Structures are given as structure tokens and as C-alpha cells.
Amino acid sequence: MARSTTKDAQALFHSLRSAYSATPTNLKIIDLYVIFAVLTAIIQVGYMAIVGSFPFNSFLSGVLSCVGTAVLAVCLRIQVNKENKEFKDLPPERAFADFVLCNLVLHLVIMNFLG
Amino acid sequence: MAASEDSNQSKIRTAFGGVLAFFILVLIGVLAFSIRLFSVIKYESVIHEFDPYFNYRVTQFLTKNGIYDFWNWFDDRTWYPLGRVIGGTVYPGLTLTAGSIWWILNSLNIPLSVETVCVFTAPIFSANAAWATYLLTKEVKGTGAGLTAAALLAMVPSYISRSVAGSYDNEAVAIFALIFTFYLYIKTLNTGSLFYATLNAIAYFYMVCSWGGYTFIINLIPMHVLLCIVTGRYSSRLYIAYAPLVVLGTLLAALVPVVGFNAVMTSEHFASFLVFIIIHVVALVYYIKGILSPKMFKVAVTLVVSVGLVVCCAVVAVLIALVASSPTKGWSGRSLSLLDPTYASKYIPIIASVSEHQPPTWPSYFMDINVLAFLVPAGIVACFLPLSDASSFVVLYIVTSVYFSGVMVRLMLVLAPAACILSGIALSEAFDVLTRSIKFQLPGLAENSQIDAGDTTSSSVVTQDDAAKTNKNEDTLKERPSRKNRKKEKEHVEKTSIKSQIKKRLLVLPLEASVAAIFLLVLLGAFYVVHCVWAAAEAYSAPSIVLTSHSHDGLHVFDDFREAYAWLRHNTEVDDKVASWWDYGYQTTAMANRTVIVDNNTWNNTHIATVGTAMSSPEKAAWEIFNSLDVKYVLVVFGGLVGYPSDDINKFLWMVRIGGGVFPHIREPDYLRDGQYRVDSQATPTMLNCLMYKLSYFRFVETDGKAFDRVRRTEIGKKHFKLTHFEEVFTTHHWMVRIYKLKPPKNRIRVKTKKSKSKASSTTSSKRSGKRKKNPWQ
Numbered sequence: 042m043a044r045s046t047t048k049d050a051q052a053l054f055h056s057l058r059s060a061y062s063a064t065p066t067n068l069k070i071i072d073l074y075v076i077f078a079v080l081t082a083i084i085q086v087g088y089m090a091i092v093g094s095f096p097f098n099s100f101l102s103g104v105l106s107c108v109g110t111a112v113l114a115v116c117l118r119i120q121v122n123k124e125n126k127e128f129k130d131l132p133p134e135r136a137f138a139d140f141v142l143c144n145l146v147l148h149l150v151i152m153n154f155l156g
Numbered sequence: 157m158a159a160s161e162d163s164n165q166s167k168i169r170t171a172f173g174g175v176l177a178f179f180i181l182v183l184i185g186v187l188a189f190s191i192r193l194f195s196v197i198k199y200e201s202v203i204h205e206f207d208p209y210f211n212y213r214v215t216q217f218l219t220k221n222g223i224y225d226f227w228n229w230f231d232d233r234t235w236y237p238l239g240r241v242i243g244g245t246v247y248p249g250l251t252l253t254a255g256s257i258w259w260i261l262n263s264l265n266i267p268l269s270v271e272t273v274c275v276f277t278a279p280i281f282s283a284n285a286a287w288a289t290y291l292l293t294k295e296v297k298g299t300g301a302g303l304t305a306a307a308l309l310a311m312v313p314s315y316i317s318r319s320v321a322g323s324y325d326n327e328a329v330a331i332f333a334l335i336f337t338f339y340l341y342i343k344t345l346n347t348g349s350l351f352y353a354t355l356n357a358i359a360y361f362y363m364v365c366s367w368g369g370y371t372f373i374i375n376l377i378p379m380h381v382l383l384c385i386v387t388g389r390y391s392s393r394l395y396i397a398y399a400p401l402v403v404l405g406t407l408l409a410a411l412v413p414v415v416g417f418n419a420v421m422t423s424e425h426f427a428s429f430l431v432f433i434i435i436h437v438v439a440l441v442y443y444i445k446g447i448l449s450p451k452m453f454k455v456a457v458t459l460v461v462s463v464g465l466v467v468c469c470a471v472v473a474v475l476i477a478l479v480a481s482s483p484t485k486g487w488s489g490r491s492l493s494l495l496d497p498t499y500a501s502k503y504i505p506i507i508a509s510v511s512e513h514q515p516p517t518w519p520s521y522f523m524d525i526n527v528l529a530f531l532v533p534a535g536i537v538a539c540f541l542p543l544s545d546a547s548s549f550v551v552l553y554i555v556t557s558v559y560f561s562g563v564m565v566r567l568m569l570v571l572a573p574a575a576c577i578l579s580g581i582a583l584s585e586a587f588d589v590l591t592r593s594i595k596f597q598l599p600g601l602a603e604n605s606q607i608d609a610g611d612t613t614s615s616s617v618v619t620q621d622d623a624a625k626t627n628k629n630e631d632t633l634k635e636r637p638s639r640k641n642r643k644k645e646k647e648h649v650e651k652t653s654i655k656s657q658i659k660k661r662l663l664v665l666p667l668e669a670s671v672a673a674i675f676l677l678v679l680l681g682a683f684y685v686v687h688c689v690w691a692a693a694e695a696y697s698a699p700s701i702v703l704t705s706h707s708h709d710g711l712h713v714f715d716d717f718r719e720a721y722a723w724l725r726h727n728t729e730v731d732d733k734v735a736s737w738w739d740y741g742y743q744t745t746a747m748a749n750r751t752v753i754v755d756n757n758t759w760n761n762t763h764i765a766t767v768g769t770a771m772s773s774p775e776k777a778a779w780e781i782f783n784s785l786d787v788k789y790v791l792v793v794f795g796g797l798v799g800y801p802s803d804d805i806n807k808f809l810w811m812v813r814i815g816g817g818v819f820p821h822i823r824e825p826d827y828l829r830d831g832q833y834r835v836d837s838q839a840t841p842t843m844l845n846c847l848m849y850k851l852s853y854f855r856f857v858e859t860d861g862k863a864f865d866r867v868r869r870t871e872i873g874k875k876h877f878k879l880t881h882f883e884e885v886f887t888t889h890h891w892m893v894r895i896y897k898l899k900p901p902k903n904r905i906r907v908k909t910k911k912s913k914s915k916a917s918s919t920t921s922s923k924r925s926g927k928r929k930k931n932p933w934q
Contacts, residue, residue: 050459053452057447060447060448097417098410098417101420105406105407108403109403116353119348120348120350136350143351146357146358146404150404150408154411
């Protein structure tokens with residue numbers, strides 16, 4: 042039973058890797074960016090757990106900045122993905138412009154909220 | 157050749173339809189604005205009611221002192237001696253809107269007064285709300301439905317009641333913000349554009365600025381997202397519509413001082429975070445499903461589910477523990493009374509005492525949304541024929557808002573736009589079907605209908621626009637399913653025209669029936685219009701500070717409130733404190749510019765209970781409470797002479813309840829004779845000796861000799877009495893407002909009082925005064 046599970050897991054891992062290696066490079070870059078943002082958020086939450094959340098607005102803006110960045114990057118990735126048929130008529134330049142605008146708003150708000 | 161001609165024709169028709177739709181929208185805006193001007197024409201251009209006076213005062217401060225002083229404003233003229241931090245406790249959206257309108261107008265050298273701008277803010281924004289409704293409904297069901305819904309919303313009585321000219325309240329701009337936020341959400345959902353998602357977050361920010369009802373949005377949208385996920389309608393557009401909104405919206409909401417950290421701390425917002433997590437999990441699952449083969453995906457699911465369940469249970473347990481550790485489960489009183497309608501009447505009399513927090517009666521549904529109540533079910537049915545993401549949102553919106561309107565009468569306002577949208581859809585679909593079948597059967601148009609049978613042309617403007625829009629959008633990719641269907645229909649017709657001709661003939665209604673149905677629908681619409689104009693003109697336009705009444709000898713105008721406030725303004729010292737029941741606090745600070753003890757922002761229950769206790773205490777005890785609060789004047793509203801029903805005697809039981817909630821020596825049964833509230837000779841001695849009774853009925857017997865109270869329709873119980881600690885300084889023309897001054901403390905008078913007290917008051921009330929020592933204000 043246990044052996045079959047590990048076998049399955051291994052097979053799954055392999056197929057995941059082979060499927061992922063087919064993704065274009067620009068999407069991989071976005072993925073890295075997302076992972077980096079999420080990791081930063083997790084580090085901040087860990088820091089908060091150790092030190093405490095005293096300047097609560099700073100903590101909140103730090104974490105939400107990371108989460109927001111990650112979410113927006115995921116949105117961009119969805120939009121520029123060629124395999125996604127829903128956004129075929131959306132040029133990647135337009136998607137990127139939207140992404141920049143949204144980030145601008147997000148970080149203006151965060152700067153304001155940082156205190 | 158024929159085809160190109162046809163396309164040319166349709167292009168012209170499209171352009172024509174677009175122009176026509178534009179002009180209809182302009183007319184709808186004019187209608188929405190002008191139907192709300194009855195109050196200005198019939199009365200005058202004044203601010204109405206209670207809360208608007210506060211908003212007006214804040215706007216005046218803002219225009220005079222600028223935005224930075226506004227944020228830091230500590231108001232020492234209310235809630236004496238506590239004061240109130242206005243900048244941090246007010247929803248600033250309305251004030252900032254009106255302030256910037258005034259600023260723009262003034263910089264264009266249009267010298268309007270602040271009051272004029274405030275009076276006309278609500279009608280302007282109701283026109284905006286009608287346009288927002290058009291946009292929202294257009295996203296759901298097309299232009300025809302949009303125009304119908306906008307026309308309905310422009311004159312729905314429920315919304316008129318809160319947005320007539322002069323009713324300068326948060327709801328006036330908030331309903332526009334609500335509809336516009338929903339529109340942008342649907343738009344993002346339909347297009348999947350990040351640009352609209354950003355706009356959506358900003359619209360949500362405006363909504364948070366303007367009204368506490370924003371929690372409705374932040375709970376409804378997650379509910380819809382969850383519904384979409386559960387019914388298997390997840391798409392990447394849904395992710396783009398929702399995830400940025402939560403992050404940006406939370407941050408923006410936290411920027412508004414009155415919300416602040418509540419945006420992440422209170423349970424009202426937890427639903428959105430929970431759904432935020434869920435949508436990420438779902439997005440990940442869909443992504444992995446996309447890149448894996450079906451077989452491998454199955455393996456992955458079995459593997460992840462077993463691990464994931466454990467993690468989920470742990471997270472949920474932690475969350476529940478966190479929420480349960482706070483006493484109110486992190487919910488504010490008003491939200492709790494929404495979930496449990498009996499909550500407020502059980503625990504918070506101050507919320508229950510406000511008449512607009514009561515549950516509505518059935519007639520008020522008919523009064524406020526009229527025929528829409530009958531059209532809504534048809535609209536819901538129309539939303540299910542093709543069910544799209546957008547139409548499921550509208551259905552969810554109406555279902556939740558019907559529930560909320562059933563709990564609190566003022567949330568009828570949230571129901572009204574939903575009812576208008578669904579009725580607009582229903583009416584437009586009905587017209588669509590009926591006019592199509594008429595056109596199909598009329599012999600003169602038969603040839604034409606062979607060319608484009610799938611299309612709809614029209615005898616009514618509404619459907620014509622719809623048809624035009626259909627043509628225009630045929631090339632675009634992002635089509636709503638309803639249009640897709642119609643397009644399919646058209647292709648079908650072109651291919652096998654004879655077959656579909658027969659098929660169509662079966663679908664078509666008989667000519668006579670459809671003509672009769674159209675006639676009936678027009679009649680229904682006419683009835684609605686007549687009702688709305690009547691409601692706007694008669695029911696909802698009274699400013700409530702100026703009253704009128706028709707009698708056999710003509711029109712009477714009662715302008716007593718302004719008379720009294722003007723007297724206070726001109727005859728008392730600037731720093732004098734005026735005590736009254738909290739209803740009149742805002743008006744006193746705004747119109748009389750005097751410091752008040754409590755006002756309509758009921759943030760401190762104890763303080764209000766103190767005033768309630770004073771009003772329900774005997775004269776001497778009341779004098780001591782008022783003196784300890786440094787009060788110079790006491791203001792009571794009395795309707796007994798002219799028959800004005802919402803006066804202080806009718807509100808008196810609430811004062812007793814609220815006062816008794818904090819100071820237990822005030823007990824409601826002492827004021828009731830056998831459970832009945834009365835002021836005639838059967839009334840209890842406690843009632844006849846309390847301050848409110850005395851201040852209201854002092855010298856009342858001199859008016860007609862019998863002291864007949866026209867509101868309670870009875871002769872009062874105690875007619876001849878003297879005041880020992882208060883003196884009457886002013887009574888308005890119709891006796892509606894009476895102002896008393898506290899006599900300065902003198903030893904001689906006090907001795908006298910005790911003697912007269914022991915004669916007049918019964919044993920119970922002297923017991924009360926014995927217990928007075930518990931009062932912290934002594």
C-alpha cells in the first residue's frame with residue numbers, strides 16, 4: 042500500500058515536472074516572481090509571530106503588499122498564457138499595462154497606509 | 157449584394173440605436189433629477205430631517221477649514237462634556253463629494269452656497285445611480301433591459317424616499333456607489349480585464365467612504381464567488397475579478413478612519429478572506445488539472461485530499477477559536493441584529509428605538525417598490541434562461557436583499573435597485589417576445605422578417621435598441637449567452653429558412669394575445685409611474701422640519717422647529733448647553749449653534765441613558781442631573797396642541813427603557829397602568845410627576861381650558877401644577893417646541909420644594925428619590 046503510494050507520488054512528480062518544463066520561459070519568470078512574493082509574505086508572518094504585530098498597519102501593509110503583488114502577477118500570468126483561450130484577443134502589452142496600473146494603485150495605497 | 161445592403165442597413169440601425177439609447181439615458185437622468193424636486197417646489201430649499209443637518213454642518217466645516225482640519229476635527233459642541241472626534245467617526249464620502257462639488261463650482265465662479273449644493277447632491281446622484289443601473293443591467297441582459305431598469309430605478313419610491321432634494325444623507329451617494337461597484341465587478345467578470353478590477357476596487361473604496369452598508373458588498377461578492385465555484389462555473393475571469401478586489405479593497409477600506417483595522421479584524425469581513433483562500437486552492441487545482449493527464453490528476457486528487465483535509469480542519473479550528481474568544485463573536489450590534497432579527501430588541505434598546513430599524517410591514521413593500529414586487533419573480537425566471545455568471549449574481553443579490561429588507565425597513569433601499577434590475581429584465585424580455593410575435597405575423601412585414609427573422613425589430617423603443625445592440629455585438633468575442641443564442645438562431649434561419657419558419661411559427665404567440673399583453677404591460681407601467689409621482693409628491697417630500705396640514709380653512713404651515721432654534725441662537729449665550737432627547741441633537745448644533753448633551757450619533761449609550769433618566773425622573777432629581785451636566789436649557793417637543801404625533805411624549809417610553817437599561821431605579825412598569833401607556837387621569841403617579849410630563853404639559857390647560865391632548869385624544873391627568881426648578885422661557889407659536897431654563901440653585905427654593913414634593917408625590921416616587929444616590933452624576 043505504502044509502496045504504491047510512493048510510486049504514485051513519484052509518477053505524479055515526474056509528470057508534473059515534464060508538464061511544467063513545457064511552459065514558456067516568460068511564464069516561468071512570472072512563477073518565480075510569484076513564489077518570491079509569497080515567500081516574503083510568509084517570512085513576514087513568521088516575523089510577526091515571533092516579535093509581535095505592534096505597528097499593525099506596517100505589518101498589514103507589508104504582508105498585503107506581498108500578497109497583492111503575488112495575486113496581480115498571477116492575474117498577469119493568466120492573461121498572457123497562450124493556452125488560455127479566454128484571453129486570446131487580449132494582447133500581452135495591454136495585459137502588462139493593466140498589471141502596471143494595478144500595481145501602481147496598490148503601492149500608492151500601501152505607501153499611504155504604511156504610516 | 158443583398159448581404160452588403162443588409163449589413164449597411166444594420167450599421168445605420170446600430171448607429172441610430174446608439175444615439176437613441178444615449179438620448180433615452182439623458183432623459184432618464186433628467187427624470188431622476190426632476191422627480192426629486194417636489195420638496196423644493198412644495199416647501200423650500202432646505203435640508204431635511206435629522207442626520208442631514210449633521211452632514212450639512214460637517215460640510216460647512218470642510219469648506220471653511222479645509223480637508224486637513226476636517227480629519228483632525230474634534231467637536232466639543234456635542235456630547236458635552238465628552239465631545240466627539242468627527243474626523244475619525246464619520247463616513248466621509250458624502251461630505252467630501254459635496255465639498256468637492258462646491259469647490260469645483262466656486263473655482264468656476266459659480267457662487268452657490270454650501271446649503272444649495274447639499275440640497276441638490278442627492279438628486280444628482282440618483283441620476284448617476286440610474287445610469288449605473290443601466291450599465292449593470294446591460295452587462296447582465298443587454299441594452300433593452302438596461303434602459304428599462306434605469307427608467308424604473310429613476311423613480312422607484314423606496315429610493316426617492318432617501319434622495320429627495322434636501323435629504324442630504326449617506327444613502328444618497330451610497331446607492332450609486334453600491335450599484336456602480338456591482339457593475340464593475342460584473343464587468344470584470346465578463347471581460348477578465350485587470351483594468352476594470354482596479355476600477356472596481358476604487359469604486360468599492362468610494363462605497364466604504366460613504367456608507368456602513370459596504371459590508372453588504374464585501375459579503376455578497378464572496379457569496380457569489382463561492383456559488384460560482386460550487387456550481388462548477390470557476391473561470392480565470394472569476395479569479396481576476398475577485399482576488400485583486402479583496403487585497404486592494406481591504407487596504408483601501410483600512411484607509412478610511414472610521415473603518416480602520418476593522419477591515420481585517422471584524423467578522424463581517426472574514427467571509428471575504430475565507431473565500432480568498434478557497435479561490436486560490438480552486439485556482440491551483442484547475443491549473444494542475446490543465447497540465448496533467450486525467451489519470452495522473454486522479455492520483456494527485458487522492459493524494460492531496462487526504463493531506464488537505466487535515467490542514468483545513470486545523471485552520472478552521474483555529475479560526476473558530478479566535479472568533480469565539482471575543483464576546484460578541486466579533487460582530488457589531490447592527491450586523492448581529494441583521495442575522496438575528498430579535499437581537500436588538502433583546503439587548504440594545506437604542507438600536508431598536510429607531511423607527512427605521514424596525515421590520516417593515518407588508519403595505520410598505522407595496523408602497524416602496526409597487527408593481528416591481530410582482531415583476532421580480534418573472535425577472536428571476538428570465539435570469540435562469542441562460543444562466544450566466546452575471547445573471548446568477550443578480551439572482552443572489554435579490555435573494556439576500558429581500559431577506560435584509562425583511563429585517564430592517566431602511567434596508568428596503570438595498571432591495572430597490574435589485575428589484576428594478578430584475579423587473580427591467582422581465583419587462584424587456586416580455587416586450588421582446590411579444591413584439592417579435594406581432595412583427596412576425598403582420599403581413600406587411602412578412603418579407604422583411606424572412607431576411608432577418610432572428611432579429612428583433614420593434615414597435616417599442618426598448619426592443620429596438622436591443623436589436624441594434626445585438627447586431628453591433630455580433631463580431632465581438634465576449635458575448636453573453638443570450639446573444640449567442642440569438643445569433644445561433646439567426647444562422648439557423650439562414651441555413652434552413654423554411655424549416656425554421658415553421659418552427660418559429662410554433663413559438664410565436666397569437667397576434668391578439670400579444671397585442672393585449674403589450675397593452676396590459678403598458679398599463680402596468682403607467683400605474684407604476686402614477687404611483688411613483690404620487691409618492692414623490694405627497695408621501696416622501698415633507699422636510700419634517702417644516703410641517704403643513706390641510707384643513708377646512710386652508711393650508712397651515714408649522715415652522716415651529718426653526719422658530720425655536722432661532723430663538724436659542726439669538727437669546728442664549730454661545731456656550732450654553734441645551735439638553736433634549738437625542739433626536740434633536742444634530743438640529744440643535746447645526747441650526748442653533750449651541751452645545752448639546754446627546755445627539756443622533758448614538759455612540760455612548762450611558763450618556764443617552766443619563767438624559768433619559770433625567771427626563772423620566774421627578775423634577776428635583778432631574779434638575780440635579782442636568783445641573784451636574786452644566787445644562788442651562790431643556791428643550792422638549794410637544795405635539796398635543798396641534799396633533800403632531802412624533803413628539804417626546806410618544807417617544808417617552810424609549811427614554812424610560814434606555815434610561816432603565818443603565819440606571820435600574822427607572823423601571824418601565826412604573827410608567828404603565830396595567831401595561832397601558834396613558835397620560836390621562838388613569839396614569840400612574842410616577843408618570844404624572846416625571847419631568848417630561850411636566851415640561852410638556854406645563855400651562856397646557858390655559859390653551860383651551862380642558863387640556864385636551866390631540867395626539868393621545870384624551871384629557872391629561874394633571875392639569876394645574878407649578879414648576880419649581882425650571883422656568884419656561886420660550887414656547888413656539890403652535891407649542892411644538894418648548895424651551896425651559898434651569899433655575900439657579902437657591903437654598904430657600906430647595907426647602908420649599910421638599911414641602912411641595914411631599915404633598916404632591918406618592919410614596920413610590922419618594923422612594924425613587926431616596927435611591928437617587930446611586931446616580932453617578934450627582
